[in-house]
Amino acid sequence: MLFTFQNITYTLGTGPGRQITASGAVAEGSVLVVRGPSGAGKSTLLRVLARLQSCSGGEVFLQGESWRHLPATAWRARLHYLAQKPALFDGTVAENLAKPFETRQGSKNKFDPDRAKALMQELLLGANLWEQDSRTLSGGEAARIAFVRGLLIQPHVMLLDEPTAALDDQAREAFYGVLSRWLTGPGRAALLVSHNNDYKGLDRVSFLDIGPGQRGE
Numbered sequence: 001m002l003f004t005f006q007n008i009t010y011t012l013g014t015g016p017g018r019q020i021t022a023s024g025a026v027a028e029g030s031v032l033v034v035r036g037p038s039g040a041g042k043s044t045l046l047r048v049l050a051r052l053q054s055c056s057g058g059e060v061f062l063q064g065e066s067w068r069h070l071p072a073t074a075w076r077a078r079l080h081y082l083a084q085k086p087a088l089f090d091g092t093v094a095e096n097l098a099k100p101f102e103t104r105q106g107s108k109n110k111f112d113p114d115r116a117k118a119l120m121q122e123l124l125l126g127a128n129l130w131e132q133d134s135r136t137l138s139g140g141e142a143a144r145i146a147f148v149r150g151l152l153i154q155p156h157v158m159l160l161d162e163p164t165a166a167l168d169d170q171a172r173e174a175f176y177g178v179l180s181r182w183l184t185g186p187g188r189a190a191l192l193v194s195h196n197n198d199y200k201g202l203d204r205v206s207f208l209d210i211g212p213g214q215r216g217e
């Protein structure tokens, strides 16, 4: 297995009885779809796995290496969390795409504008967006730009939180085309939260159901 998490225990909000324990695994080239009702803790699980949020127990392994052996920044260069609401900075699209390479997160590789533009084209984003102010992007454009930024970082695992929620059918198809091709590279896998069962075209999909009172396994 490329990526496994064992007995990850986390609490939702502040109320009692909102503790979740989840375990799962995803093989190279595969996608693990995390399912559960609204508020079940799907986004929180992805954020915990990306070490953006703490948990009270459990262990995570990427290519056999425990998360305990890596600082959070190094971990997050290998597991990229794509938020439900894409976090873009003030500045142009180009500046947003180049940003991770100014910090340690993306230091292992250099910003490749040609690759970025090619990915944008594959995702049906016009070249005119390159110099556009990111604050003026539509929800669907912003989601795809954030996806491009994640791909450029070259993580091993993509943690995708409703990545197609703001996309129309054509853009959705393009998104899954790019994701499928990305998954064929070595040492890659994805976890996906999606409400609209639109991942059916993906080849190797397994499921993890989570929610209060459910042991996610």
Ligand SMILES: Nc1ncnc2c1ncn2[C@@H]1O[C@H](COP(=O)(O)OP(=O)(O)OP(=O)(O)O)[C@@H](O)[C@H]1O
Residues within 6 Å of the ligand: 012, 013, 014, 036, 037, 038, 039, 040, 041, 042, 043, 044, 045
């Ligand atoms: N920072 C926070 N403070 C307080 N409560 C929180 C916080 N983050 C999440 N929660 C609560 O934890 C629960 C799970 O949230 P989460 O976003 O993980 O659910 P989800 O399964 O992804 O839901 P949805 O399908 O609606 O996106 C929700 O009830 C939410 O209100």
